[in-house]
Amino acid sequence: xxxxxxxxxxxxxxxxxxxxxxxxxxxxxxxxxxxxxxxxxxxxxxxxxxxxxxxxxxxxxxxxxxxxxxxxxxxxxxxxxxxxxxxxxxxxxxxxxxxxxxxxxxxxxxxxxxxxxxxxxxxxxxxxxxxxxxxxxxxxxxxxxxxxxxxxxxxxxxxxxxxxxxxxxxxxxxxxxxxxxxxxxxxxxxxxxxxxxxxxxxxxxxxxxxxxxxxxxxxxxxxxxxxxxxxxxxxxxxxxxxxxxxxxxxxxxxxxxxxxxxxxxxxxxxxxxxxxxxxxxxxxxxxxxxxxxxxxxxxxxxxxxxxxxxxxxxxxxxxxxxxxxxxxxxxxxxxxxxxxxxxxxxxxxxxxxxxxxxxxxxxxxxxxxxxxxxxxxxxxxxxxxxxxxxxxxxxxx
Amino acid sequence: xxxxxxxxxxxxxxxxxxxxxxxxxxxxxxxxxxxxxxxxxxxxxxxxxxxxxxxxxxxxxxxxxxxxxxxxxxxxxxxxxxxxxxxxxxxxxxxxxxxxxxxxxxxxxxxxxxxxxxxxxxxxxxxxxxxxxxxxxxxxxxxxxxxxxxxxxxxxxxxxxxxxxxxxxxxxxxxxxxxxxxxxxxx
Numbered sequence: 001x002x003x004x005x006x007x008x009x010x011x012x013x014x015x016x017x018x019x020x021x022x023x024x025x026x027x028x029x030x031x032x033x034x035x036x037x038x039x040x041x042x043x044x045x046x047x048x049x050x051x052x053x054x055x056x057x058x059x060x061x062x063x064x065x066x067x068x069x070x071x072x073x074x075x076x077x078x079x080x081x082x083x084x085x086x087x088x089x090x091x092x093x094x095x096x097x098x099x100x101x102x103x104x105x106x107x108x109x110x111x112x113x114x115x116x117x118x119x120x121x122x123x124x125x126x127x128x129x130x131x132x133x134x135x136x137x138x139x140x141x142x143x144x145x146x147x148x149x150x151x152x153x154x155x156x157x158x159x160x161x162x163x164x165x166x167x168x169x170x171x172x173x174x175x176x177x178x179x180x181x182x183x184x185x186x187x188x189x190x191x192x193x194x195x196x197x198x199x200x201x202x203x204x205x206x207x208x209x210x211x212x213x214x215x216x217x218x219x220x221x222x223x224x225x226x227x228x229x230x231x232x233x234x235x236x237x238x239x240x241x242x243x244x245x246x247x248x249x250x251x252x253x254x255x256x257x258x259x260x261x262x263x264x265x266x267x268x269x270x271x272x273x274x275x276x277x278x279x280x281x282x283x284x285x286x287x288x289x290x291x292x293x294x295x296x297x298x299x300x301x302x303x304x305x306x307x308x309x310x311x312x313x314x315x316x317x318x319x320x321x322x323x324x325x326x327x328x329x330x331x332x333x334x335x336x337x338x339x340x341x342x343x344x345x346x347x348x349x350x351x352x353x354x355x356x357x358x359x360x361x362x363x364x365x366x367x368x369x370x371x372x373x374x375x376x377x378x379x380x381x382x383x384x385x386x387x388x389x390x391x392x393x394x395x396x397x
Numbered sequence: 398x399x400x401x402x403x404x405x406x407x408x409x410x411x412x413x414x415x416x417x418x419x420x421x422x423x424x425x426x427x428x429x430x431x432x433x434x435x436x437x438x439x440x441x442x443x444x445x446x447x448x449x450x451x452x453x454x455x456x457x458x459x460x461x462x463x464x465x466x467x468x469x470x471x472x473x474x475x476x477x478x479x480x481x482x483x484x485x486x487x488x489x490x491x492x493x494x495x496x497x498x499x500x501x502x503x504x505x506x507x508x509x510x511x512x513x514x515x516x517x518x519x520x521x522x523x524x525x526x527x528x529x530x531x532x533x534x535x536x537x538x539x540x541x542x543x544x545x546x547x548x549x550x551x552x553x554x555x556x557x558x559x560x561x562x563x564x565x566x567x568x569x570x571x572x573x574x575x576x577x578x579x580x581x582x583x584x
Contacts, residue, residue, distance in 0.1 A: 390540055
């Protein structure tokens with residue numbers, strides 16, 4: 001069997017030919033393969049990270065600044081996060097201390113993405129929806145051990161202090177009746193605002209603007225087909241079958257939207273007392289594309305749970321799917337095409353199965369992350385996604 | 398040799414629970430999280446390690462059955478025919494694995510991975526130059542086989558706690574013909 005732990009230049013070249021992707025996606029996937037035969041993730045101390053952040057900030061800040069109170073954060077399955085306080089003078093104002101977060105990728109992770117895209121997308125949406133302010137990016141790991149970005153630490157909780165579920169990445173969070181009523185309308189309206197945001201003229205140079213027709217769906221299909229090839233221990237017939245169906249049924253794009261890419265419970269912060277959403281996090285999978293991709297992601301059954309009173313499945317613990325889609329159409333004035341939605345349901349569950357089965361295996365196998373035990377643990381959830389993929393393929397094939 | 402995996406795991410779990418976890422700095426979130434996961438992983442190994450061989454035998458049997466079904470029903474152009482020929486060879490190797498006395502766990506796993514790859518290769522070829530009718534039949538066969546595989550994976554990973562309600566998931570022992578000692582039920 002071909003040794004994917006020591007990829008050759010010829011193999012990388014063939015992957016690039018077989019699966020054309022957006023230039024920035026091609027760049028970070030190629031970079032991953034170029035690093036693969038190298039060492040695994042070496043533990044980095046808080047002091048080293050602070051030194052890297054200081055080096056990143058020095059060319060960007062004119063006046064004296066100081067980092068303090070550095071500490072590890074948990075909560076994600078992919079990126080390494082360090083919280084710290086920055087004492088500085090933003091825009092020559094009076095000195096202040098701002099809680100910050102460094103979000104840095106390890107050598108490989110459960111999902112390979114671009115810090116530059118994440119940085120640009122957060123800034124692109126900063127005036128439209130609540131996001132943590134993104135201050136600086138080290139796109140190529142010039143100052144930090146690996147690429148990273150620094151953003152403001154947002155206040156809020158990802159799940160209720162007395163809630164049920166949400167232990168793993170927010171899956172199945174039960175917000176309870178009071179918070180559900182407060183959060184659900186915001187949850188819908190923020191998504192509508194992201195999708196209807198006029199992105200033209202905004203700095204999004206790390207993204208390809210999708211042309212008309214089926215290009216945007218094809219780019220996604222190529223991206224994740226390439227990841228499956230790069231990371232899988234061995235092909236899985238179900239995933240191969242899904243890829244054939246996806247290629248034979250590419251939908252046309254009717255409108256280009258900014259997509260969050262991972263819009264669901266667990267990826268936003270809220271104030272528990274007021275029920276106000278304070279920040280949307282984890283924009284690393286965002287891109288310009290078809291709103292149905294986000295809508296299919298939101299309505300993935302795994303994120304939600306049945307209503308304890310009625311037994312009806314609640315989308316991300318918020319509301320039943322028909323109500324969610326109707327509320328979205330009203331808030332965005334954009335139609336939901338159920339056939340396109342179904343296509344992206346297949347694509348999303350297939351993509352998530354690739355991440356949880358193939359990429360988790362490869363990253364942990366190579367010792368490439370700061371939390372291999374968590375990444376390996378996530379392989380166990382892949383059958384929940386393949387089960388959904390199997391169900392939706394049975395309906396469409 | 399009396400120091401076997403079950404005893405090693407039992408001793409490590411006890412040490413982690415009684416000594417290591419209580420001594421960790423509560424403020425070090427990453428260390429706390431990973432220590433809990435190490436413990437969880439050791440518990441999973443303790444209940445699943447004795448079954449891995451049976452799991453792979455069951456898996457290999459089902460992939461061989463799927464390969465046989467596809468070989469009987471699929472026709473197409475040169476790519477499909479080439480993929481079929483490769484699959485026939487993999488099926489012969491896989492069958493040999495099952496019937497060979499004292500087959501090693503490594504050989505079993507390799508046979509499973511090889512069949513996964515070659516069946517996938519046939520599916521890919523079929524969508525390039527296979528007969529259209531065959532695609533539908535092959536697609537249904539792959540989905541039916543995947544359903545069985547997924548059920549076993551769901552059952553295998555029940556101890557990880559991904560499902561709040563596991564009442565609809567059969568015990569893994571019953572799915573892979575693993576002999577359960579009298580009076581015991583599966584995790």
